[in-house]
Amino acid sequence: MTAYQTLETRFRDYGTLGDISAMMYWDRATMMPDGAAPGRNDQAALITRLRRQILLSSETADLLDQAEQETDGLTVFQLANLHQMRREFLNESILPDDLVEKSERDASVGELAWRENRANNDFAAQQPHLETVLENVRQVASIRAEAFGTSPYDALIDLYEPGLTQAEIDPVFDRLASELPGLASRIIDAQAAAGYPGDIPGPFSVKAQKRIGEEFMSALGFSFDRGRLDESVHPFTGGIPDDVRLTTRYTDGRFDEAMMGILHETGHALYEQNLPAAWRGQPVGQSGGMALHESQSLLVEMQLCRGQAFVEWSGPKLRAALGGNADDPLWSVDAQHRRLLKVSRGLIRVDADEVTYPLHVILRYRLEKALVSGDLAVGDLPGAWNDGMAELVGVQPETDTDGCLQDIHWMAGAIGYFPTYSLGALAAAQFYQAALVQIPALDDQVRQGQFRSLQVWLAENIHSRGRSESTQQILTQVTGAALGADAFMAHLKQRYLGDVN
């Protein structure tokens, strides 16, 4: 066996242990009773330890060195796999064990404290926790920056979207920051003039919501032979490519949130289910960066499912499934569509529409860069947050609960993560624009509930590449352009203002 082949064997075990972790994480979020938490923590810690033993052994290090000297005859995918192995090895090996453990411990404490302090609107109580967590993150950033020859913040972005840099993001986000507030105003004014169709009074059977949700998932190409739909407090897509576990959250008072949650996660799930089967268990067989992953969920949710063509197909089905009257104007396709496209200036990111959402992200992006560089002290965060909200979104929170305490990310040490949400939205617009060009009948197909061409197009152009290429490479090859705001802005103007240039 060559060094590379031996590495594949070792990484297969490493990957299988990761698969086990993923299933246990899903179980924890959906099934596990509370009293099982301590035991589950032990199980998770053991898997992590065993994975690190495989990855960080001296044999793995030697094999990597050797395999990198013997690349003749390796295929493109094998080379990419070797590259990903090295990346995984570096990511795990350059940080000292005590920093890794301290980071995890502090993040866990900080997250727990945050749940209470957010509820109590007590930033002062959270501040020392956030300072500790931030200090750990800065140490991680500094070690990674030195090892990889990047800036500290770029070294953090790289954890979530490998290779992407602040230099690429800044101009794109600056453009959005300059154009979106004005665009949002125009849209809000236009929607006010047109009037809101009103909400549909519930209750809506949860069983019926689930059934029609599953029907839409199947139509979109989700294979229930290799996945499930369940419930959890925070919807997510978990599991592994051949066993994708989606979750959503139902209330009987409204259905749109659960339904859009299902469609969003279905976008993530299609990506996972269509990863290259031949590379299961190897690093290169996994999904790419988080911006690319989010582009797949937003392509389905925002580009496809909130589009006119989709609602023409789904609207009557939804109405029938939930027992609505065909003559009820609240259930008309037009009313359903307008409800899905409502734009407003809100305080809460997760409730934001697709027009204002990037402004919430840009605020966080700017603030976290300043926190990492030291330009912003944690104590000054609430003020900077409120000023930024006023400037970007045009509203200001009255409490930190609705302000800088609203998100879990920083509290748990996830810095460099926020930009991927909106970069995903931009990529989704680029991909969908390309799909509409390359599949000329797409809109007609969607209107008839035919999603096969789109599914194949996504699988061939994006999903089946696994981690063999970067998000930027895939974007450029598929859409002819690197990540940018053109397609996204054009999409918004067309959808919300009927502006087709």
Added chain:
Amino acid sequence: MTAYQTLETRFRDYGTLGDISAMMYWDRATMMPDGAAPGRNDQAALITRLRRQILLSSETADLLDQAEQETDGLTVFQLANLHQMRREFLNESILPDDLVEKSERDASVGELAWRENRANNDFAAQQPHLETVLENVRQVASIRAEAFGTSPYDALIDLYEPGLTQAEIDPVFDRLASELPGLASRIIDAQAAAGYPGDIPGPFSVKAQKRIGEEFMSALGFSFDRGRLDESVHPFTGGIPDDVRLTTRYTDGRFDEAMMGILHETGHALYEQNLPAAWRGQPVGQSGGMALHESQSLLVEMQLCRGQAFVEWSGPKLRAALGGNADDPLWSVDAQHRRLLKVSRGLIRVDADEVTYPLHVILRYRLEKALVSGDLAVGDLPGAWNDGMAELVGVQPETDTDGCLQDIHWMAGAIGYFPTYSLGALAAAQFYQAALVQIPALDDQVRQGQFRSLQVWLAENIHSRGRSESTQQILTQVTGAALGADAFMAHLKQRYLGDVN
């Protein structure tokens, strides 16, 4: 660290990996989509390999030798733990790898073939598979027998109920074989004379069945903070002590099967939930042999829940939960109770009542002993089966599907397992008889739905002992007698013929 302490550390990882396996097994039976099976097989195989690496390493062998030389100062539980470690080590180490692998592979093939051949009533097609599986089992038995100085069949029993022997079982089963057929006749005649109350026409809401099942589980002491109730094709109790996962199977045409399934599994579950918390993850902290485990499920299902006192409490609740009319004689406590105690001569073991069940088991016990010793050739099994059924149960199957092909056990290589079912029934009768003596108010408490004393009694006397003592030791200490048929026979005569001596 002493050698013993180091062993505890190693066995903690070994145990935690076993816990992970248990959760994945539950997921497979209840949640996993079919397409995930190949990946799940890889995950299970990796866990098995990692466990064997820990257990069979030369370090473990050396540590065991050393710890066994340094037992001064070890507590009783630590000594028992060391004993169980050695037992686990021997069980896994004395068989050659290729025999273990061949056995697993052949059993898996044999089981798959059996599903088809049973459906097709094709014993001839199954015969070569069973011969192969039996040959593997005989090799295992012979290796174990030589290592442990026992007979080959005793070496197989030991896999399921450690330490128990044919010499202990034979006289007990011989007595049952001689007395039960006549007793069954008397009961069947008496029930025929009294008349059958008739079945309650359904349908019964599955949701309501589940809700009242959970209510009964809670009343019996099941902690939903450390467990769940779900559905699977074959009901079982899985998971781990702090996360016990029960399953049952519902139909809306009848409720008694699902309900008795829940109560049976609750007996298993209480045992698991009340294992000694201080010994979680160590071999001695696990449940004992399968006869002891079955005694806990049968104590709850057969001794407690089919008893007059329990039905007086549960009957009206069940009726109310399932929408029955209080005036309907079909729903009277008497009718409900008589329905639960119906005795008949049937062909199928899993459908048998508690009176005839042991006869089904004794048939299998006698046949499997003869198969292992070579006194019975596989080709002669159908004839021997049918003769045995006529002699013991008094009915003969018309097909092998309803005869020697009905059970999965032998087909998958489980020989030595069957006796534990009825030994469990005997032990359950002994334990419950002792509980009635030691808790004089028990029947009155049960009539009022108070199960706390019984639960504490079971936990203190049985569950909290883990694997520190054998089934025979526990039985003798708690009931004053070794495993025997006295209590069981007295129980049957009293319950079914009103014979109180």
